[in-house]
Amino acid sequence: MSETWLILGASSAMARAFARKLAERGDGLILAGRDTADLDRDAADARLRGAALAETIRVDLRDPAGFDAILARMTECEGTVSVAVFTGSMPPQSEIDADPALIEGVVIDNFTGPARLLLMLAPLIEARGAGTIVGVGSVAGDRGRIGNYVYGAAKAGFATCLSGLRNRLTRAGGHVVTVKPGFTDTAMTWGVEGMFLVAPPDKVAADILKAVERKRNVIYTPIFWLAIMGVIRAIPEPIFKKLSI
Amino acid sequence: MQWKTADYAGWGRAVRARGTLARPERLPALAAALTARGPAIGNRRSYGDAALNAGGAAIQMTRLDRLLSFDAETGVIEAEAGIPIAELLRLFAPRGWMPPVMPGTGFATLGGCIACDVHGKNHHGAGSFGQHVLAVTLMTDTGPRAVTPGTDPGLFRATMGGLGQTGAILSARLQLRPIPGQRMRVVETRIPDFDAFIAALDASTAEFAVGWVDATARRKRLGRGILEEGELLDGSRPGPIRRAKSVPLDAPGLLLSWPVIRLFNRWRLSRIPDSGRKRIRALDEFFFPLDALQDWNRLYGKRGFHQFQCVVPQDAAPALREILAAIAKSGIASPLAVLKRMGPGRAGHLSFPMAGYTLAVDLPARKTRAAPLYARLEDMVQAAGGRLYLAKDALARPATIAAMYPELDDWRAEIARADPEGHMTTDLMRRLKLRSAA
Numbered sequence: 136m137s138e139t140w141l142i143l144g145a146s147s148a149m150a151r152a153f154a155r156k157l158a159e160r161g162d163g164l165i166l167a168g169r170d171t172a173d174l175d176r177d178a179a180d181a182r183l184r185g186a187a188l189a190e191t192i193r194v195d196l197r198d199p200a201g202f203d204a205i206l207a208r209m210t211e212c213e214g215t216v217s218v219a220v221f222t223g224s225m226p227p228q229s230e231i232d233a234d235p236a237l238i239e240g241v242v243i244d245n246f247t248g249p250a251r252l253l254l255m256l257a258p259l260i261e262a263r264g265a266g267t268i269v270g271v272g273s274v275a276g277d278r279g280r281i282g283n284y285v286y287g288a289a290k291a292g293f294a295t296c297l298s299g300l301r302n303r304l305t306r307a308g309g310h311v312v313t314v315k316p317g318f319t320d321t322a323m324t325w326g327v328e329g330m331f332l333v334a335p336p337d338k339v340a341a342d343i344l345k346a347v348e349r350k351r352n353v354i355y356t357p358i359f360w361l362a363i364m365g366v367i368r369a370i371p372e373p374i375f376k377k378l379s380i
Numbered sequence: 381m382q383w384k385t386a387d388y389a390g391w392g393r394a395v396r397a398r399g400t401l402a403r404p405e406r407l408p409a410l411a412a413a414l415t416a417r418g419p420a421i422g423n424r425r426s427y428g429d430a431a432l433n434a435g436g437a438a439i440q441m442t443r444l445d446r447l448l449s450f451d452a453e454t455g456v457i458e459a460e461a462g463i464p465i466a467e468l469l470r471l472f473a474p475r476g477w478m479p480p481v482m483p484g485t486g487f488a489t490l491g492g493c494i495a496c497d498v499h500g501k502n503h504h505g506a507g508s509f510g511q512h513v514l515a516v517t518l519m520t521d522t523g524p525r526a527v528t529p530g531t532d533p534g535l536f537r538a539t540m541g542g543l544g545q546t547g548a549i550l551s552a553r554l555q556l557r558p559i560p561g562q563r564m565r566v567v568e569t570r571i572p573d574f575d576a577f578i579a580a581l582d583a584s585t586a587e588f589a590v591g592w593v594d595a596t597a598r599r600k601r602l603g604r605g606i607l608e609e610g611e612l613l614d615g616s617r618p619g620p621i622r623r624a625k626s627v628p629l630d631a632p633g634l635l636l637s638w639p640v641i642r643l644f645n646r647w648r649l650s651r652i653p654d655s656g657r658k659r660i661r662a663l664d665e666f667f668f669p670l671d672a673l674q675d676w677n678r679l680y681g682k683r684g685f686h687q688f689q690c691v692v693p694q695d696a697a698p699a700l701r702e703i704l705a706a707i708a709k710s711g712i713a714s715p716l717a718v719l720k721r722m723g724p725g726r727a728g729h730l731s732f733p734m735a736g737y738t739l740a741v742d743l744p745a746r747k748t749r750a751a752p753l754y755a756r757l758e759d760m761v762q763a764a765g766g767r768l769y770l771a772k773d774a775l776a777r778p779a780t781i782a783a784m785y786p787e788l789d790d791w792r793a794e795i796a797r798a799d800p801e802g803h804m805t806t807d808l809m810r811r812l813k814l815r816s817a818a
């Protein structure tokens with residue numbers, strides 16, 4: 136049966152790599168983002184790689200007025216409808232500390248924006264009795280750290296929301312995959328200090344597709360971040376609060 | 381975070397640069413990056429300083445790698461310049477098409493192949509890469525600008541092999557070559573010495589041919605090696621796509637290139653029977669043998685290496701034998717050299733090819749004799765009426781290069797028009813004084 140994916144944040148290198156893998160499987164793609172002129176090139180690329188359909192649609196998570204059009208477009212798609220969320224923003228924590236008003240945007244881009252859209256799309260998945268949601272969070276959501284605690288908090292909120300959504304959709308035949316990437320070589324991390332073990336986006340995308348195919352619930356990618364975060368989560372708070380990792 | 385300050389190098393890692401790098405993933409980011417003024421670079425598979433801009437900015441095009449169009453009837457594709465040549469092969473071979481010219485590494489980008497007007501194992505028949513390019517789109521301050529041989533022949537020609545100096549190539553239209561299937565018949569033949577090698581190359585009727593020469597053999601055995609000839613076959617791909625192994629660390633000096641040689645076990649003289657050997661190979665295995673080992677340049681250690689590649693005219697084969705003899709005698713070169721026949725095909729003013737023979741060999745930079753040897757070889761090549769390949773060079777002198785490239789002044793005139801303020805200048809341009817009239 137045909138499957139059409141809504142890709143939120145399709146301009147991200149991680150999303151592009153994932154969408155290409157879906158295209159090579161012959162899935163349909165609706166690429167959503169703010170710069171639809173540039174996304175048109177991604178749509179052409181996806182079609183040439185084998186996508187059954189590839190279109191773009193405008194979305195700005197900070198302007199939910201456009202969400203209805205997305206719901207309408209996805210409702211028109213026949214067969215299984217799936218969604219992959221790659222949106223997020225990570226301004227330097229120092230900028231947020233200086234201007235706490237920035238918190239709202241970070242929370243919208245990483246959490247409430249995609250969450251709201253996912254809740255709008257959930258009944259469609261329930262009605263069709265199938266469909267996958269991929270939600271890209273971050274290892275940063277596993278513990279609040281001095282370097283990016285607002286971003287981390289938004290990712291943690293998103294992960295909790297995905298967990299509940301999984302609970303909800305499972306009983307209707309849907310599935311939710313929570314993805315926690317470690318450092319990935321994208322525009323978000325280009326030139327950021329302190330990166331290590333940086334993974335290519337294609338590796339992350341391959342892991343995500345595998346998780347979708349095997350109906351995994353929560354994955355860390357690359358897998359060694361499972362161990363790293365296990366250690367970081369295990370550090371007692373009295374010690375952790377003095378560390379700057 | 382648009383810019384990052386980095387230490388970077390070409391594939392040889394012997395010359396380095398410190399500067400800022402951007403890696404745009406979408407068009408507006410490219411346009412923004414270009415306002416900082418710097419050359420576009422690809423996957424840095426050129427060996428020397430062609431893709432370096434020390435103290436300035438450079439724009440890595442590797443994330444602008446989207447397919448834009450494909451005509452299944454004519455085999456014409458359009459793609460963004462950052463797409464690797466191996467990806468084009470992977471995507472289109474199952475549909476019956478492949479890039480008409482492919483360099484020895486699939487990591488080279490479409491933009492890099494145009495900017496160096498690269499040649500493949502079929503140069504004697506197919507000509508150079510740029511001869512199959514139908515149009516390029518340059519990113520200018522006022523937006524993308526399509527350039528074809530029809531609309532602006534001078535600018536088009538200056539862009540083919542133009543080392544990025546006419547501006548950032550955003551995308552290109554390329555004529556692919558139809559193929560009967562996804563396999564090759566490869567015939568390997570032992571060759572006893574240099575003269576026999578030249579004769580065998582001349583006599584070969586294969587579409588693809590490359591010679592692997594034992595650069596350690598001297599005197600009577602000088603130039604012995606293996607001629608590898610390939611023909612395209614029908615049928616599906618033999619075996620699954622292999623996963624490349626990687627080299628995690630810089631090798632200590634002693635190890636040097638021997639593991640590379642071991643990788644080439646299959647070509648080792650002793651393993652090829654006198655009667656030769658025939659095998660069926662996958663396309664990528666034939667075209668990109670070294671890509672099986674990622675980052676193999678690290679095997680040369682921290683100090684890196686230089687590659688010497690020259691071409692000499694058809695009638696200068698004896699001079700090439702002397703060049704090979706000088707390399708063998710020095711005892712510092714990597715034990716493996718590559719010898720190919722070249723046809724006259726070239727697409728740009730600064731294109732490397734000329735009808736004749738090309739020889740390439742690695743020289744470890746840690747050897748203090750590497751640079752003097754290179755200088756001697758440079759003189760020998762010039763005397764033979766040949767030229768050095770700018771995509772490989774890091775050591776040549778401006779005067780020799782100017783003498784080797786007779787169309788240099790025509791190219792300069794085009795560059796003065798395309799980039800009057802020198803925004804695209806690279807370390808290679810400065811070292812060889814290529815942009816400034818002599």
Ligand SMILES: Cc1cc2nc3c(=O)[nH]c(=O)nc-3n(C[C@H](O)[C@H](O)[C@H](O)COP(=O)(O)OP(=O)(O)OC[C@H]3O[C@@H](n4cnc5c(N)ncnc54)[C@H](O)[C@@H]3O)c2cc1C
Pocket residue numbers: 391419420421422423424425426427430431441461462482483484485487488489490491492493495496497498499500501542543544545547548549550670771772806
């Ligand atoms: C193992 C190996 C085998 C090779 N075999 C061959 C061979 O058989 N034949 C051959 O001809 N070459 C060969 N080469 C050389 C290689 O093909 C060329 O150097 C090629 O240009 C590398 O492409 P790149 O994308 O890495 O470009 P880079 O090395 O990053 O850049 C090379 C030049 O191209 C320019 N450039 C790159 N992209 C753009 C763009 N988008 N717009 C404008 N300018 C741009 C740069 O400014 C620079 O001047 C080989 C190299 C290796 C490492």
Ligand SMILES: NC(=O)c1ccc[n+]([C@@H]2O[C@H](COP(=O)([O-])OP(=O)(O)OC[C@H]3O[C@@H](n4cnc5c(N)ncnc54)[C@H](OP(=O)(O)O)[C@@H]3O)[C@@H](O)[C@H]2O)c1
Pocket residue numbers: 143144145146147148149150168169170194195196197220221222223224225244271272273274315316317318319320321322323324
């Ligand atoms: N890179 C890492 O190391 C890393 C690690 C862990 C998790 N992640 C997560 O992985 C995902 C992909 O990120 P990336 O690294 O590829 O970085 P990226 O290129 O910055 O991608 C972020 C994406 O979110 C979109 N976006 C942001 N705000 C938006 C808004 N208000 N409305 C619509 N779209 C919006 C961006 O679209 P525009 O093109 O319009 O800006 C872009 O497509 C993100 O969720 C990120 O948090 C990244």
